[in-house]
Amino acid sequence: xxxxxxxxxxxxxxxxxxxxxxxxxxxxxxxxxxxxxxxxxxxxxxxxxxxxxxxxxxxxxxxxxxxxxxxxxxxxxxxxxxxxxxxxxxxxxxxxxxxxxxxxxxxxxxxxxxxxxxxx
Numbered sequence: 043x044x045x046x047x048x049x050x051x052x053x054x055x056x057x058x059x060x061x062x063x064x065x066x067x068x069x070x071x072x073x074x075x076x077x078x079x080x081x082x083x084x085x086x087x088x089x090x091x092x093x094x095x096x097x098x099x100x101x102x103x104x105x106x107x108x109x110x111x112x113x114x115x116x117x118x119x120x121x122x123x124x125x126x127x128x129x130x131x132x133x134x135x136x137x138x139x140x141x142x143x144x145x146x147x148x149x150x151x152x153x154x155x156x157x158x159x160x161x162x
Contacts, residue, residue, distance in 0.1 A: 044071045047091070053083040053119075054160055060093035064100045085119035085143070089160045091153060092125035118143040122160040126150045 044067040047056035055075045079086045120143050123134050131147055148156040 043067055046071055046075050047089070050089065050157075051161055053079060053085070054087045054089055055079050056089035056091075056160075058091045058093055059099075060095050062097045062100065063103045065103045068103050080117060085117055087120040087143075087160050088118065088122070089156065090121070090123045090125075091156075092123075092127055092130060092150075094126070094150065096125075096127060120160055121145040122148060122156040124148045124150060124153045124156045 043059070043061045044063055045058050045060075047058055050056040055072070057072060057075070076086065076088075123130070123145070125131060125147070126149055134145065134147060146156070146159060148159075
C-alpha cells in the first residue's frame with residue numbers, strides 16, 4: 043500500500059510504503075501526486091518512507107516506479123529514502139548515478155532527519 047503523507051511543502055511528494063505495494067497503488071496515489079507537484083513546480087523532491095511491515099513490490103509496481111522516475115528524470119531535485127530494507131537501499135545506491143538531483147538514504151531511526159533534509 044502507498045499513502046501520501048501530510049504536512050510537507052507543495053514541492054515535496056511524500057509517501058509511505060507499507061505491506062505489499064501494487065501497480066494500482068502507483069496509479070491511484072503516487073502518479074497523481076507526482077503529476078500534481080510537477081504542474082506547480084519546475085523541480086520536485088521525493089520523500090519515500092518504507093514502513094517496517096513492508097512486504098515487497100509487485101512487478102507491475104516496479105515498472106511503474108521506473109517509468110515515473112525516468113519519465114521526469116531532469117525534474118528531481120532531491121530524493122530522501124527512509125528504509126531499513128537492505129535490497130531497497132542497494133537498489134537505490136546502484137541507480138543513484140542516473141539521478142540528476144541529490145539522493146540520501148536514511149535508516150528508519152532517522153526519519154526526522156530525512157524530513158528535515160528533504161524540506162530544507
